[in-house]
Amino acid sequence: MINVALNGCLGKMGMVLIDSISRDPDLNLVAGVDTKTDNSLGFPVYTSALDIKEKVDVIIDFSRPESLDDLLSYAKSNKTALVIATTGYSDDQINKIVSHSKEIPIFHSSNMSVGVNLVLDLVKTTTKALYGFDIEIVEKHHNKKVDAPSGTALMIAKEIKETLDNQVDFNYGRFGKDAKRNKSEIGIHAVRGGTIVGEHSTIFAGPDEIVEINHIALSKEIFAEGAKKAAKFIVSKENGYYNMKDIIKL
Numbered sequence: 001m002i003n004v005a006l007n008g009c010l011g012k013m014g015m016v017l018i019d020s021i022s023r024d025p026d027l028n029l030v031a032g033v034d035t036k037t038d039n040s041l042g043f044p045v046y047t048s049a050l051d052i053k054e055k056v057d058v059i060i061d062f063s064r065p066e067s068l069d070d071l072l073s074y075a076k077s078n079k080t081a082l083v084i085a086t087t088g089y090s091d092d093q094i095n096k097i098v099s100h101s102k103e104i105p106i107f108h109s110s111n112m113s114v115g116v117n118l119v120l121d122l123v124k125t126t127t128k129a130l131y132g133f134d135i136e137i138v139e140k141h142h143n144k145k146v147d148a149p150s151g152t153a154l155m156i157a158k159e160i161k162e163t164l165d166n167q168v169d170f171n172y173g174r175f176g177k178d179a180k181r182n183k184s185e186i187g188i189h190a191v192r193g194g195t196i197v198g199e200h201s202t203i204f205a206g207p208d209e210i211v212e213i214n215h216i217a218l219s220k221e222i223f224a225e226g227a228k229k230a231a232k233f234i235v236s237k238e239n240g241y242y243n244m245k246d247i248i249k250l
């Protein structure tokens with residue numbers, strides 16, 4: 001049995017994971033962390049990871065970037081594996097995650113679904129095949145989402161940038177009277193509304209033809225399933241920085 005702590009346990013994804021973990025015979029939820037305490041869940045909820053007293057094998061994190069320092073500090077002191085799903089980190093914070101992975105095993109992905117990881121591969125192939133086409137990314141999420149653009153949109157944009165030897169810039173939410181598209185830019189656009197779970201479209205527009213690669217999440221369960229899979233994978237791994245490509249071999 002793997003002992004799990006859940007960072008952000010009172011949030012939307014936290015609640016989905018509590019339910020999902022309770023039905024999983026391999027995982028045992030022993031502690032939670034959030035901005036408030038709660039004693040009705042059957043496990044203790046702390047306001048900082050640094051307060052966790054239980055023996056934890058892996059922490060699953062769906063919270064906010066502000067909790068990163070406590071999370072990394074706890075994991076480093078206790079040699080605990082991490083699954084980081086939170087989005088909205090600064091470049092400095094991402095560098096910090098990567099550098100901590102020299103001392104602990106860290107699984108980090110802005111999208112835990114199987115489908116988006118296939119999309120990353122398709123986008124890479126399409127970028128090469130349709131070289132010269134204009135590329136734009138449109139993401140849609142629920143009206144409670146804090147960060148924009150989504151972590152997934154940024155992950156897709158970075159995959160394209162790498163494929164094009166970094167010869168592109170990102171243009172976030174194009175706007176203005178002099179906003180004509182620049183050949184070397186990728187436009188990234190965020191739509192927010194209602195209860196949209198998460199949709200990502202990568203549009204390749206060329207002369208007289210368009211190829212669009214779409215992913216639509218129909219429930220938050222897919223992210224919980226992916227996070228649980230990641231927890232079971234990372235718990236026995238050597239120190240290092242892992243992502244979905246290490247689990248889903250394409």
Ligand SMILES: NC(=O)C1=CN([C@@H]2O[C@H](COP(=O)(O)OP(=O)(O)OC[C@H]3O[C@@H](n4cnc5c(N)ncnc54)[C@H](OP(=O)(O)O)[C@@H]3O)[C@@H](O)[C@H]2O)C=CC1
Binds near residue numbers: 007010086
């Ligand atoms: N990688 C993936 O597959 C997915 C990633 N996500 C990402 O996961 C994160 C959470 O999403 P979601 O559950 O929808 O968001 P919610 O806002 O519903 O949940 C986040 C929870 O974390 C709490 N929190 C805030 N600050 C801290 C802190 N310092 N320490 C611990 N907990 C804290 C929040 O409390 P309070 O409300 O009081 O601020 C809230 O309860 C987001 O970054 C989202 O983009 C979401 C889905 C899939």
Ligand SMILES: O=C(O)C1=N[C@H](C(=O)O)C[C@H](O)C1
Binds near residue numbers: 110150152199
């Ligand atoms: O906040 C969300 O809900 C989601 N966030 C992730 C992101 O920012 O890409 C993943 C998913 O799309 C849902």
